[in-house]
Amino acid sequence: MKLSITHTTEYLYDAPVIYALQQVRLTPASSQQQTILNWHINVAGGAQELSFVDQYQNHTTLVQAEPGATGIKLTVSGEVETHSSDGVFGKVYGKAPLWHFTQSTERTAPGAGVRKLSKIVRGKGDVLGNLHELSKTILDAVPYGQAETSARTTAEEALQAGGGVCQDHAQIFISAARNAGVPARYVSGYLMIDDRIDQDASHAWAEAHVDGLGWVGFDVSNGISPDERYVRVATGLDSRDAAPISGMRVGNAEESMIVSLQIQQ
Numbered sequence: 001m002k003l004s005i006t007h008t009t010e011y012l013y014d015a016p017v018i019y020a021l022q023q024v025r026l027t028p029a030s031s032q033q034q035t036i037l038n039w040h041i042n043v044a045g046g047a048q049e050l051s052f053v054d055q056y057q058n059h060t061t062l063v064q065a066e067p068g069a070t071g072i073k074l075t076v077s078g079e080v081e082t083h084s085s086d087g088v089f090g091k092v093y094g095k096a097p098l099w100h101f102t103q104s105t106e107r108t109a110p111g112a113g114v115r116k117l118s119k120i121v122r123g124k125g126d127v128l129g130n131l132h133e134l135s136k137t138i139l140d141a142v143p144y145g146q147a148e149t150s151a152r153t154t155a156e157e158a159l160q161a162g163g164g165v166c167q168d169h170a171q172i173f174i175s176a177a178r179n180a181g182v183p184a185r186y187v188s189g190y191l192m193i194d195d196r197i198d199q200d201a202s203h204a205w206a207e208a209h210v211d212g213l214g215w216v217g218f219d220v221s222n223g224i225s226p227d228e229r230y231v232r233v234a235t236g237l238d239s240r241d242a243a244p245i246s247g248m249r250v251g252n253a254e255e256s257m258i259v260s261l262q263i264q265q
Contacts, residue, residue, distance in 0.1 A: 001228040002037070003192055006077040006262045007202065009245055013070050013253035020046075020065035020249035025234040025242065026076045027051075027059035028189070033089060034231060039078030046072045056185075056241060057094040058234040065249070074245065080231050087225025089207060089232075091214035098209060100237075101183035107238040108175040111156035117141075117172070121180035128210050131177065135218045138172050144221050151239065166204045167239045169220035173206040174238070183209040187217065188242040190231040192263040199261040202244055207235070 007026065030036045041048065046065040054060050065072045104110065110118065120134045121127065138159075147163025155175040158168035170186055177184035184206055191203040205219040205226060217226040226232070234242040249255070 002079060002081045002265060003190075003229075003231060004079050004262075004264050005190055005231065006075065006260075007190075008073065008075045008258075008260045010073040010258045011071060012256045012258070013249075013251075014256075015251065015253040016068040016070055017065060017253050018067070018250040020069065020072065020247065021049075022046075022063040022065075022072070022074070022245055022247035023243075024061045024063055024074060024076075024245050025054075025058045025188070026074075026244050027061065028080060028231055028233045029057065029059060031089075031092065031232075033082065033084035035081045035083070037079040037081055039080075040076065042075045042077075044073040044075075045069045055095055056235050058236070058242070063247075070253075082228040082231065084230075085227045087217045087227065088213055089215040089217060098183045101185050101209065102178050102181065103237065104175070104178060105238045105240070107152075107154050107240065108171050108178065109154065109156065110175045110179040111159075113159040114156055114172065114175045115179055117159075117176040118179035121177055121182055127182065128213070128216065131182070131208050131210070131216070131218060134176055135173060135220045136223065138169055138176075138220050139223055142169060142172060144169075151243075166219075166221040170204045170206040171238055173208075173218055173220050177206075177208045185215075185235050186238050186242050187232055187235050188239075188244055189233040190261075190263055191219075191222075191226075192229040192265070194229070197262050197264045199263055201259060202233075202261060203230070204239065204242070205230075
């Protein structure tokens with residue numbers, strides 16, 4: 001499946017900023033599951049300073065705002081041909097060892113609720129089947145959009161709130177899998193919703209490492225494993241590591257953000 005993607009993020013400031021630097025993880029990489037046919041980053045109100053590949057093999061670009069800027073606009077666009085339809089990313093490993101993905105972070109530290117969920121993974125039956133059962137149980141316990149969460153909401157907080165979005169679902173899954181001894185990681189990227197071109201936002205899901213298969217994806221929010229409609233962009237221990245854009249600014253300006261995303265065949 002060939003997908004055409006245009007993703008624009010615009011930051012507006014109510015006063016000139018002295019200094020602003022954004023870390024952009026919005027460049028997908030080719031793999032067995034996808035081929036990047038072309039990809040571009042355009043910046044208005046700033047400049048690309050440098051690019052590098054981080055410890056999770058994420059293509060990362062540093063973008064600095066022009067001094068005194070009152071806004072900066074980042075647009076990424078390109079075409080990706082996807083090949084995978086079974087949700088298995090496989091035995092693909094980077095510099096980080098598997099044990100690294102069993103470590104908790106501030107956002108994925110297990111509480112009482114997550115520890116209870118992790119018993120599903122330790123239960124009878126095969127690990128893969130148990131992980132699918134974990135995904136279903138999380139969605140039942142944390143319906144999509146039924147509680148207000150933020151980028152800083154932890155897995156346990158979202159679980160206790162009884163609602164969340166894809167970021168929360170992925171982090172709850174990751175936290176429970178790790179607590180059961182299964183390596184797990186966070187994935188950010190894109191999902192083409194079949195009945196529309198304009199999408200609400202980018203997407204996130206989880207991957208767990210299953211012996212014999214390697215990394216397997218679980219999109220808790222949609223109750224499926226990633227198929228050809230998905231484009232993976234970045235991975236990490238949690239949503240902070242794989243955030244599409246993160247950064248800092250100097251000054252007292254208040255910030256607002258406008259995002260638009262179009263995906264089509």
